[in-house]
Amino acid sequence: MIKIIFATKRLTVIEYDFDKLDEIYELYQDKAIIKYTLNSSTGKTREQLKEGIEMYHNAYIKYNNCQGKWLIVQKEKNKVIGFVGLLFIDELQKTELSYGIIEKYRGHGFATEAVIGLKEYVFKKLKLSEICALIRESNIKSRSVIERVGIESQNKKVKVKGKMFQLYEEKNPDS
Secondary structure (H helix, E strand, C coil), X not given: CCCEEEECCCEEEEECCHHHHHHHHHHCCCHHHHXXXXXXXXXXXXXXXXXXXXXXXXXHHHCCCCCEEEEEEECCCCEEEEEEEEEEECCCCEEEXXXXXXXXXXXXXXXXXXXXXXXXXXHHHCXXXXXXXXXXXXXXHHHHHHHXXXXXEEEEEEEECCEEEEEEEEECCCC
């Protein structure tokens, strides 16, 4: 049975599922996702993706639901259109919110809707005190999404895994 992490009006966010391997494979062949994702399974074979799915599932359990990646499924078509995730960044000692949407589904507000849902999940269910987002300077669309949902630029560049990012942060309004 597929575990639902959270749902929004048009999206359901679920654990990675072997039954959706072909759709996951398509997701991780997307050039923008390959370019901008910090820690991904991009460009992998289907067999390597299976190993990645197990890794995400194990991280979810190991870190008490506070780390992992989940699939974004468009309810209307029951189709995987992207991912959202949480990753603890050792260099910053912060939990990063990440996401990616397959190119043909961009421009319809799905990323914004998914990030709003993820923020609610993080702050209300997981009760994390803050989250961050790491945005590459050239990723204008992602910066726009993050700013639209209220995650604020810290006007600070940080280096993580050898790449430079603009740091965005938001504190839990309830803590």
